[in-house]
Amino acid sequence: MASSTVENYLKAALLHEQAHGGIVPMGALVEALAVVPGTVTTMVKAMAAQGLLAHEARQGVRLTPVGRALALGVLRKHRLVETFLVRTLKMDWSEVHDEAEALEHAVSDRVLARMDEFLDHPTTDPHGDPIPDAEGRIADTARQATLETCAANKPLRVARILDQSPDFLAYAQDCGLKPGARVKVLQRDAAGGVVRCETKPGQELTLGLPAAAKIVVGAAA
Amino acid sequence: MASSTVENYLKAALLHEQAHGGIVPMGALVEALAVVPGTVTTMVKAMAAQGLLAHEARQGVRLTPVGRALALGVLRKHRLVETFLVRTLKMDWSEVHDEAEALEHAVSDRVLARMDEFLDHPTTDPHGDPIPDAEGRIADTARQATLETCAANKPLRVARILDQSPDFLAYAQDCGLKPGARVKVLQRDAAGGVVRCETKPGQELTLGLPAAAKIVVGAAA
DNA sequence: TCTTGTATTTTGAGTAATCAAAATAGTATG
DNA sequence: CATACTATTTTGATTACTCAAAATACAAGA
Ligand SMILES: [Mn+2]
Ligand SMILES: [Mn+2]
Ligand SMILES: [Mn+2]
Ligand SMILES: [Mn+2]
Numbered sequence: 413m414a415s416s417t418v419e420n421y422l423k424a425a426l427l428h429e430q431a432h433g434g435i436v437p438m439g440a441l442v443e444a445l446a447v448v449p450g451t452v453t454t455m456v457k458a459m460a461a462q463g464l465l466a467h468e469a470r471q472g473v474r475l476t477p478v479g480r481a482l483a484l485g486v487l488r489k490h491r492l493v494e495t496f497l498v499r500t501l502k503m504d505w506s507e508v509h510d511e512a513e514a515l516e517h518a519v520s521d522r523v524l525a526r527m528d529e530f531l532d533h534p535t536t537d538p539h540g541d542p543i544p545d546a547e548g549r550i551a552d553t554a555r556q557a558t559l560e561t562c563a564a565n566k567p568l569r570v571a572r573i574l575d576q577s578p579d580f581l582a583y584a585q586d587c588g589l590k591p592g593a594r595v596k597v598l599q600r601d602a603a604g605g606v607v608r609c610e611t612k613p614g615q616e617l618t619l620g621l622p623a624a625a626k627i628v629v630g631a632a633a
Numbered sequence: 634m635a636s637s638t639v640e641n642y643l644k645a646a647l648l649h650e651q652a653h654g655g656i657v658p659m660g661a662l663v664e665a666l667a668v669v670p671g672t673v674t675t676m677v678k679a680m681a682a683q684g685l686l687a688h689e690a691r692q693g694v695r696l697t698p699v700g701r702a703l704a705l706g707v708l709r710k711h712r713l714v715e716t717f718l719v720r721t722l723k724m725d726w727s728e729v730h731d732e733a734e735a736l737e738h739a740v741s742d743r744v745l746a747r748m749d750e751f752l753d754h755p756t757t758d759p760h761g762d763p764i765p766d767a768e769g770r771i772a773d774t775a776r777q778a779t780l781e782t783c784a785a786n787k788p789l790r791v792a793r794i795l796d797q798s799p800d801f802l803a804y805a806q807d808c809g810l811k812p813g814a815r816v817k818v819l820q821r822d823a824a825g826g827v828v829r830c831e832t833k834p835g836q837e838l839t840l841g842l843p844a845a846a847k848i849v850v851g852a853a854a
Numbered sequence: 855t856c857t858t859g860t861a862t863t864t865t866g867a868g869t870a871a872t873c874a875a876a877a878t879a880g881t882a883t884g
Numbered sequence: 885c886a887t888a889c890t891a892t893t894t895t896g897a898t899t900a901c902t903c904a905a906a907a908t909a910c911a912a913g914a
Binding site for chain 3: 658659660663670671673674675690691692693
Binding site for chain 1: 890891892893
């Protein structure tokens, strides 16, 4: 029913809503979809006419319940496909995002259900991103601590990487910062803009604050 | 580079060429792609301009070497995906054709290579159709015997089913006629238009000639 | 040869998605 | 408050693919 283009717009709106809350400015869609502003205005009007989102003139868009349900379905496909590519086909976690970007529009619900079963119903993808369940429920991940904001000198684990770019993921892997890895913040220097961490005993690592903000951490259960 | 539409035209031309040889009439593409004749003329002109096929006015098309190479790549994706869906995700062989019809355009060469490895380089798909290798070489399957044409009273094996429709495949499965299954033709009645076969000892089966012609058989090694 | 019938092509039109560039609205700054 | 800046919208085109319906070419049959 919905074209790949429409699905991409819906997913972009959902991700922005999850990351920032409230209305999604047109500019966010311009950026996410890499098109010119006029294109977004045109598409948004068409999608609003279809009841997928509400367009507030000069402000931005909000997903309707129908639009959000569709967006969650696309996000579920994206993240299950990523999980499949890494776990089953042994692809590198830094290359699967782009592959999933295309496959999320081609995998049917039937295939997805078989894949979910095959993978034993995973709840997070290789980047630590939560996978919505078949009914569209998704774990709330708002206000989680990152290496930029967490407490120092406590044993933690990497929970999620907030940057899907191959470059950053390759770098994170190099540093031993994959989801599940242990970390401890040794010292945070706000003036210098760096965070000093320990990954393994003796393995130290200094990260810039923007990079540190992309590493979500949780208690080292 | 090539759109899904172009890939579908190329694959249809290749399949027709493999089944009938020589030039592919416009009408064959009309049928295969379920579009109106004028649409085919338009698309064919565009594709000829791109060097994917040669258009002989009022006659039909021939694949160029470039077009054929692309078509073989699409066919390889289609059949590897089908194999994957049946072997790994345990889907029914009668439903995978339609799924593969969409996935063949979304699976990248990188993913395909991993899948090929994972499946241990299969050479035929679940319907017995040969899978082109990574260089586009494909087993020649012209002039193989079918239940309509093969010798009687010799132990044989089903090699391939030439009809991908879910209905026919479900029927074939019911009759125990999956690739690899043993069969023997007991008697052929050209006047009555039927073939009487034995699948298992004691299990007899009577097939109409059109159906029999869709079951490719080979020696029961 | 004339007449049909069928396959193919042409013509005219429409939809989805896009861009470039000009117009506009709203916000922030002096 | 006037000005400037920025985000958004509008306008006018373009590309890819599609259909409906009319025109045309070709191969047979009478
Ligand atoms: Mn996508
Ligand atoms: Mn992910
Ligand atoms: Mn296809
Ligand atoms: Mn097949």
